[in-house]
Amino acid sequence: xxxFSQLTGAIDAALHRSMTPGWALFTELVIxxxxxxxxxALVGLFLVYLERKVCAFMQNRVGPNRVGPYGIIQTxxxxxxxxxxxxxxxxxxxxxxxxxxxxxxxxxxxxxxxxIPFALGLQxxxxxxxxxxxxxxxxxxxxxxxLAGWSSNSKYALxxxxxxxxxxxxxxxxxxxxxxxxxxLAGSMQLSEIVASQADGWxxxxxxxxxxxAFIIFVVASTAEINRGPFDLxxxxxxxxxxxxxxxxxxxxxxxxxxxxxxxxxxxxLGATLFLGGxxxxxxxHWEAFNHIMDFIPPLVWFLLKTFFxxxxxxxxxxxxxxxxxxxxxxxxxxxxMPLSLVNIVVVAFITLMGWHF
Amino acid sequence: xxxxxxxxxxxTLFPDGQVREETQYPELLVPNTRWLEVATxxxxxxxxxxxxxxxxxxxxxxxxxxLVIHMESTSFRHLLVVKTDLNDHENPVVDSLSTLWPTxxxxxxxxYDLFGIRFxxxxxxxxxxxxxxxxxxxxxxxxDESRVLTLS
Amino acid sequence: MSEAVIRDxxxxxxxxxxxxxxxxxxxxxxxxxxEVSLMGETVxxxxxxxxxxxxxxxxxxxxxxxxxIIHLTDRMDYLSAHMNNEAVCLCxxxxxxxxxxxxxxxxRTILDELTxxxxxxxxxxxxxxxxxxLTTFFYGLRDRELILDIFEESFGSRLLHSFNTPGGLMHDxxxxxxxxxxxxxxxxxxxxxxxxxxxxxxxxFRQRTEGVGVMNRExxxxxxxxxxxxxxxxxxxxxxxxxxxxxxxxVQFEEKLQTAGDSYARYLVRMDEMWESMHIIDQLIDNIxxxxxxxxxxPVLKLPPGEYFQRVETARGELDVYIVSDxxxxxxxxxxxxxxxxxxFVLNELSAGGKIADLVAISGSxxxxxxxxxx
Numbered sequence: 001x002x003x004f005s006q007l008t009g010a011i012d013a014a015l016h017r018s019m020t021p022g023w024a025l026f027t028e029l030v031i032x033x034x035x036x037x038x039x040x041a042l043v044g045l046f047l048v049y050l051e052r053k054v055c056a057f058m059q060n061r062v063g064p065n066r067v068g069p070y071g072i073i074q075t076x077x078x079x080x081x082x083x084x085x086x087x088x089x090x091x092x093x094x095x096x097x098x099x100x101x102x103x104x105x106x107x108x109x110x111x112x113x114x115x116i117p118f119a120l121g122l123q124x125x126x127x128x129x130x131x132x133x134x135x136x137x138x139x140x141x142x143x144x145x146x147l148a149g150w151s152s153n154s155k156y157a158l159x160x161x162x163x164x165x166x167x168x169x170x171x172x173x174x175x176x177x178x179x180x181x182x183x184x185l186a187g188s189m190q191l192s193e194i195v196a197s198q199a200d201g202w203x204x205x206x207x208x209x210x211x212x213x214a215f216i217i218f219v220v221a222s223t224a225e226i227n228r229g230p231f232d233l234x235x236x237x238x239x240x241x242x243x244x245x246x247x248x249x250x251x252x253x254x255x256x257x258x259x260x261x262x263x264x265x266x267x268x269x270l271g272a273t274l275f276l277g278g279x280x281x282x283x284x285x286h287w288e289a290f291n292h293i294m295d296f297i298p299p300l301v302w303f304l305l306k307t308f309f310x311x312x313x314x315x316x317x318x319x320x321x322x323x324x325x326x327x328x329x330x331x332x333x334x335x336x337x338m339p340l341s342l343v344n345i346v347v348v349a350f351i352t353l354m355g356w357h358f
Numbered sequence: 359x360x361x362x363x364x365x366x367x368x369x370t371l372f373p374d375g376q377v378r379e380e381t382q383y384p385e386l387l388v389p390n391t392r393w394l395e396v397a398t399x400x401x402x403x404x405x406x407x408x409x410x411x412x413x414x415x416x417x418x419x420x421x422x423x424x425l426v427i428h429m430e431s432t433s434f435r436h437l438l439v440v441k442t443d444l445n446d447h448e449n450p451v452v453d454s455l456s457t458l459w460p461t462x463x464x465x466x467x468x469x470y471d472l473f474g475i476r477f478x479x480x481x482x483x484x485x486x487x488x489x490x491x492x493x494x495x496x497x498x499x500x501x502d503e504s505r506v507l508t509l510s
Numbered sequence: 511m512s513e514a515v516i517r518d519x520x521x522x523x524x525x526x527x528x529x530x531x532x533x534x535x536x537x538x539x540x541x542x543x544x545e546v547s548l549m550g551e552t553v554x555x556x557x558x559x560x561x562x563x564x565x566x567x568x569x570x571x572x573x574x575x576x577x578x579i580i581h582l583t584d585r586m587d588y589l590s591a592h593m594n595n596e597a598v599c600l601c602x603x604x605x606x607x608x609x610x611x612x613x614x615x616x617x618r619t620i621l622d623e624l625t626x627x628x629x630x631x632x633x634x635x636x637x638x639x640x641x642x643x644l645t646t647f648f649y650g651l652r653d654r655e656l657i658l659d660i661f662e663e664s665f666g667s668r669l670l671h672s673f674n675t676p677g678g679l680m681h682d683x684x685x686x687x688x689x690x691x692x693x694x695x696x697x698x699x700x701x702x703x704x705x706x707x708x709x710x711x712x713x714x715f716r717q718r719t720e721g722v723g724v725m726n727r728e729x730x731x732x733x734x735x736x737x738x739x740x741x742x743x744x745x746x747x748x749x750x751x752x753x754x755x756x757x758x759x760x761v762q763f764e765e766k767l768q769t770a771g772d773s774y775a776r777y778l779v780r781m782d783e784m785w786e787s788m789h790i791i792d793q794l795i796d797n798i799x800x801x802x803x804x805x806x807x808x809p810v811l812k813l814p815p816g817e818y819f820q821r822v823e824t825a826r827g828e829l830d831v832y833i834v835s836d837x838x839x840x841x842x843x844x845x846x847x848x849x850x851x852x853x854x855f856v857l858n859e860l861s862a863g864g865k866i867a868d869l870v871a872i873s874g875s876x877x878x879x880x881x882x883x884x885x
Binding site (some may be wrong): 061232319321323324327341 | 534714718865867
């Protein structure tokens with residue numbers, strides 16, 4: 001497998017040769033920032049298009065097919081339209097918080113994206129508390145939502161924001177506990193190490209029963225975390241409130257919209273990394289020949305395949321199921337998912353101690 | 359119950375009403391002073407038990423209004439038409455039946471809206487379709503300047 | 511996408527928050543304004559305001575001939591347009607004591623059931639969409655398009671055909687009619703189990719509709735709720751059984767009842783009715799007798815003085831036509847007892863004490879078409 005740290009090492013060496021260490025560091029930061037920014041924008045645009053196409057095919061129709069071949073420029077056209085829209089100011093709204101809220105949400109998802117390992121050596125930040133960092137940073141997203149609802153000066157935007165906030169905070173517990181399952185199995189929170197530990201098989205297979213349940217809980221809980229699918233009551237138009245982003249228009253609305261799709265990507269990437277092996281190809285134990293064949297497909301492709309598989313599943317949820325009511329949603333978490341996660345943690349701890357996993 | 363039995367029962371119960379037998383369904387014409395009383399008997403009498411109020415409407419006969427009710431019994435499956443005449447063409451008033459059948463409350467609002475017949479004892483005597491002060495469209499003497507065609 | 515948009519939020523003198531749902535809904539319900547009085551998340555009362563689409567059909571009927579009135583009746587409950595037409599035709603035929611040919615009776619009944627099927631398909635699509643299962647809208651309409659194609663082939667019009675005329679039909683059906691209907695039934699019999707998989711058996715859907723908006727039989731009768739909404743509460747009100755007309759005496763079918771009275775029961779009744787409609791069409795489609803498509807009628811119809819009453823079962827309930835005639839060529843008074851008028855006003859009783867999300871489920875399960883309420 002190609003190790004990207006050779007490439008990054010070479011760039012680093014080149015910069016250090018031609019500039020002072022301070023400037024070299026600064027240039028590296030700028031390069032990383034630009035790469036992440038461009039990645040964010042591209043993936044976001046692509047995901048919006050993907051959603052529309054997936055949704056269309058499930059609904060027995062074609063989806064965007066006019067703007068560009070197979071409609072691939074559709075999202076850019078929508079973006080241009082949003083940029084040209086009037087930014088409607090709100091009377092008696094807290095202007096600073098009102099403008100700050102979309103930025104909080106976007107910056108938070110940026111920060112989470114930076115920690116995801118895309119391939120061997122291709123990771124912006126590799127902290128030894130990687131998983132904790134990602135979950136902590138995503139939790140800050142709630143702040144952005146509550147700020148948006150509060151500063152809109154609209155009673156029903158506030159109620160929508162509170163509902164979203166309650167939903168996200170509740171489901172974070174289940175997400176955290178299911179991630180904890182893999183951390184216990186792998187013995188580390190560092191994302192690159194978790195991926196490396198799956199060199200002889202993905203945790204969803206090695207960790208058998210508890211890892212499988214943790215995976216299911218993770219997929220359900222993270223769909224609720226990102227306010228999607230059957231859990232999108234707070235922003236669904238068939239209820240009386242259009243949610244926390246009612247009062248936003250134009251580019252600020254585009255930020256919330258984009259952040260939602262990127263959160264979907266981050267959550268899928270996290271699931272793929274922890275449960276499905278990240279960029280690690282599909283290896284079975286120590287079957288060298290088989291593993292060697294699997295290695296022919298580049299790790300980056302593996303990663304993207306797994307992530308987009310999870311994204312497809314999340315989209316599938318949204319277009320199939322009716323919505324849950326807010327009280328049914330919270331009941332699901334507190335009475336069903338949470339106890340199940342706790343039991344799962346105990347089981348996996350026991351299994352790890354006894355060495356009963358692969 | 360059979361039509362003959364129904365008709366003879368009605369004649370016994372309501373001696374001051376007129377029963378017509380030759381129409382499609384048996385018709386009972388009662389004086390409007392006994393309207394609520396008659397309706398209560400029709401609903402609650404064990405052999406009549408007319409619990410399904412199908413429709414309540416009015417017809418404008420230029421010198422009087424006639425309230426027409428179609429009602430059916432869900433247990434005996436007989437259908438009865440009950441009518442009453444309101445001779446005051448300017449301000450017709452009659453008792454409301456909304457305490458017996460909740461659906462009557464809404465049919466009466468429609469009749470008030472379209473004919474101007476008021477129902478005393480109705481809890482919510484408001485117009486249903488039109489705005490206040492419109493006039494009563496289904497009356498035969500209704501004229502509206504904006505109308506293109508004149509009706510005979 | 512889905513239905514309610516806030517029009518204005520006003521705070522009244524009391525502590526209630528009043529929200530308006532409507533009068534414009536993006537889905538099929540129509541122009542209805544629901545004034546919802548809320549305490550937090552709970553609905554305290556719902557006051558419907560109607561009249562946005564009142565066109566004065568009953569007044570217009572007083573100056574139109576009986577053949578012209580048919581075209582007005584299409585526009586009342588437009589999803590059961592054929593049944594509305596048939597109601598007026600049957601009433602006039604009964605008044606004139608005209609016997610229509612057997613062929614006409616068969617075709618009218620087949621069209622009745624096809625219309626009922628297409629109406630229930632649209633209801634299913636919109637109901638799923640209101641609750642958030644956005645894909646059901648496309649599946650239901652995809653199947654409904656094929657029925658509308660059959661209509662277009664024979665009558666030239668997809669929804670509002672005005673095909674009936676007193677005495678029979680305007681012209682004969684297309685020669686392909688029988689074949690198209692048979693093929694459609696074969697196709698839809700395979701699709702209807704998919705509807706069951708998608709929505710009926712779905713846990714989330716059942717949670718949203720079971721126990722929501724419970725109406726017992728007495729309430730249904732006293733509010734005059736007929737049709738599938740009434741049958742969901744165990745009230746046996748099918749006019750096709752009580753007072754059969756056209757070819758209904760010749761067919762075997764069951765009246766589907768449920769006893770729970772909640773939104774899920776009303777949903778199940780309509781799904782069962784779709785199967786029964788196909789069963790009825792099966793019994794008739796192969797045996798349409800040859801013959802005239804209309805009886806001999808005079809061009810100008812004058813009903814003998816008197817009153818005439820005809821009951822018909824539309825997709826939503828009992829539609830009654832009451833004609834008062836004084837011998838002229840136009841009726842003296844024409845009254846339409848529309849099923850949706852009675853079905854609407856039970857909404858307040860059913861949704862008081864529930865949540866806003868339940869109001870959506872209840873009004874979807876009652877299947878209201880507003881032009882029928884306003885006429």
